Amino acid sequence: MADEALFLLLHNEMVTGVYKSADQGEVENGRCITKLENMGFRVGQGLIERFTKDTARFKDELDIMKFICKDFWTTVFKKQIDNLRTNHQDCYSHESWGFTVFPTLLFFCLSCTSVRRILSEYHIEYLAFTCGLIRGGLSNLGIKSIVTAEVSAMPACKFQVMIQKM
Amino acid sequence: MADEALFLLLHNEMVTGVYKSADQGEVENGRCITKLENMGFRVGQGLIERFTKDTARFKDELDIMKFICKDFWTTVFKKQIDNLRTNHQDCYSHESWGFTVFPTLLFFCLSCTSVRRILSEYHIEYLAFTCGLIRGGLSNLGIKSIVTAEVSAMPACKFQVMIQKM
Numbered sequence: 420m421a422d423e424a425l426f427l428l429l430h431n432e433m434v435t436g437v438y439k440s441a442d443q444g445e446v447e448n449g450r451c452i453t454k455l456e457n458m459g460f461r462v463g464q465g466l467i468e469r470f471t472k473d474t475a476r477f478k479d480e481l482d483i484m485k486f487i488c489k490d491f492w493t494t495v496f497k498k499q500i501d502n503l504r505t506n507h508q509d510c511y512s513h514e515s516w517g518f519t520v521f522p523t524l525l526f527f528c529l530s531c532t533s534v535r536r537i538l539s540e541y542h543i544e545y546l547a548f549t550c551g552l553i554r555g556g557l558s559n560l561g562i563k564s565i566v567t568a569e570v571s572a573m574p575a576c577k578f579q580v581m582i583q584k585m
Numbered sequence: 586m587a588d589e590a591l592f593l594l595l596h597n598e599m600v601t602g603v604y605k606s607a608d609q610g611e612v613e614n615g616r617c618i619t620k621l622e623n624m625g626f627r628v629g630q631g632l633i634e635r636f637t638k639d640t641a642r643f644k645d646e647l648d649i650m651k652f653i654c655k656d657f658w659t660t661v662f663k664k665q666i667d668n669l670r671t672n673h674q675d676c677y678s679h680e681s682w683g684f685t686v687f688p689t690l691l692f693f694c695l696s697c698t699s700v701r702r703i704l705s706e707y708h709i710e711y712l713a714f715t716c717g718l719i720r721g722g723l724s725n726l727g728i729k730s731i732v733t734a735e736v737s738a739m740p741a742c743k744f745q746v747m748i749q750k751m
Contacts, residue, residue: 424632428628428631429628466591494591
């Protein structure tokens with residue numbers, strides 16, 4: 420619990436810090452999101468280097484995706500992915516229920532529809548870092564990808580990984 | 586190891602992010618240090634709330650300091666404080682050998698005196714967050730303090746906590 424809290428608090432500070440230090444223009448045209456995504460990318464790269472130091476070589480793409488959803492995800496978020504799906508071509512989507520990166524405030528407001536609608540507009544800033552994290556991890560395993568996230572019913576969260584074939 | 590890596594990578598990103606987004610003036614007059622210290626303060630406040638949720642009431646100031654050096658420190662940095670000293674009035678100093686917050690680069694350069702001298706000028710940005718972390722933790726336990734850090738022989742690090750009596 421303590422480790423989880425440390426990550427969550429640091430993550431929140433980072434999101435707040437990036438938005439505070441940005442100009443109005445930057446917030447509007449999404450540069451803050453890019454900044455957070457890039458931060459996640461570099462952290463993901465660093466993490467995957469350490470995680471895979473002693474693991475065997477991966478068989479294929481699906482093997483890598485399973486590693487990302489199991490070992491990588493569990494270390495960062497202290498929970499496993501709830502659902503991993505693929506179209507067996509270039510698209511993977513994984514779902515996480517009760518995604519812990521959202522600030523506690525969002526959980527309190529889940530029962531109130533109007534508040535939920537307002538808050539859901541802000542979820543993207545809390546998902547950018549995680550999208551970058553997955554992209555960075557995959558990148559260092561030789562997979563170029565585009566990672567997007569969507570929140571259909573909070574606090575569940577769906578990440579979609581589009582593999583870019585070389 | 587993995588949790589430690591996550592914290593270290595996030596911490597490095599945070600320091601780099603704050604310095605990148607700052608103006609030249611801000612870097613010079615130390616506003617970046619204040620920003621990092623404040624981030625640490627808020628994270629420290631949040632962490633101590635969770636850590637002390639189920640602990641018994643602390644007996645005295647020394648009891649609180651021991652908690653900070655043992656439980657709090659171990660969770661964040663995955664190691665205990667190496668040395669805790671006090672003048673039994675208002676000053677505590679604790680020492681940590683091989684302090685992990687410094688980027689790996691600094692460790693590589695330890696044998697080279699001239700590089701060490703240059704690098705040691707930059708250590709302060711990697712200690713500001715930790716100073717804030719201790720100050721925030723103590724603050725939520727009712728102790729107002731000033732926390733400073735000094736690096737006499739890298740990578741050892743000495744934190745000094747001056748208690749401000751009400």
